[in-house]
Amino acid sequence: MTDHRVPITVIAGPTAGGKSARAMALATERNGVIINADSLQVYDTLPILTAQPSDDDKNKTPHCLYGILGARDGCSAAQWRLLAMREIDAAHAAGQLPILCGGTGFYLKALMHGLSPLPDVPPAVRARVMARQKELGNPAFHAELAKLDPVMGAKLNPNDTQRLVRAREVLEATGKSLAEWQALPPEGPPAHYKFALELISPERDVLYARCNARFDTMLKSGGIEEVEALDRRIQAGEVSADAPVTHALGFRPLQAARRGRMPLIDAVERAKAETRQYAKRQVTWFRHQLKPAESEQVA
């Protein structure tokens, strides 16, 4: 009997752990197409800092969902999920193996486990809620939410700005508690998808050494110029100072150095530390949120 399911390989793990190389090798070997599962590599703005595949890599192997958004854009787990499913289907239709590669665990989980269906929150509502948060400051903003939405209020940490804003904006936009929405069964992936998770996770000291070394390489290959270019756009008012791309590891410290607020040496140290800390957070995420056992793990 034939298996009509769509096999999808998922290569996940901490940053600088060697996912891309593994994906390239696998794609070559199995006629695959690499689909980006990284929340920052979707932007076209900081390809070096964000460790996107080189042109050479892209010529050798089909890659998609890399650099598809601009600096002023934003993305979300739900949006990415849709894009990824489209690419998975396209690859499969073309007789190629879809290889998801990236370290954004949340995106992968959204795809593999699904998200509760939720209407989009209008940007104006979010803007209003964020302004309110800024106005009140944290303990107070949480207290206000707790009054309006006791369930979410009890659930969230009073300092967790981002989640507090999210809970509040959903409440404002839909009139219902985020908790109610999240109680709805998640929209999972199509039943015929068959994920094989491959977790790449080097020993901690090796991983950290790679994070550090990789950042040095980024600087040598134009990372600073890239930061300057984006910062100029920010200073020109063309891109918002807190646009999602600016979350790229190392951008903030390098930007501070460029603006003369920090010696470059310190900025580099800071950037490396951010990278290590992020890698560690990813390890924790994958360890607890995306356990290989839940999927069909491949060594």
Added chain:
RNA sequence: GGAGGGGUGGCGGAGCGGUCAAUCGCACCAGACUGUAAAUUUGGCGCCUUCGGGCUACGCAGGUUCAAAUCCUGCCCCCUCCA
């Protein structure tokens, strides 16, 4: 050679007789995670512990004191200035 300043936990840096295992920052460890996620956020962080506590600690060695990281003496090292 002379005059000052200083040596504190992995690092930076407070403390200047008890309430100090020692504020704080960094690094590090562990955790949370349903639409901004490379984000946001929580806890831990000398050693041991039956969680009551015990032990070793503030350059080294002595001393004063009921009590010292904090005072005194000697020694070692570092920095600045004068020669």
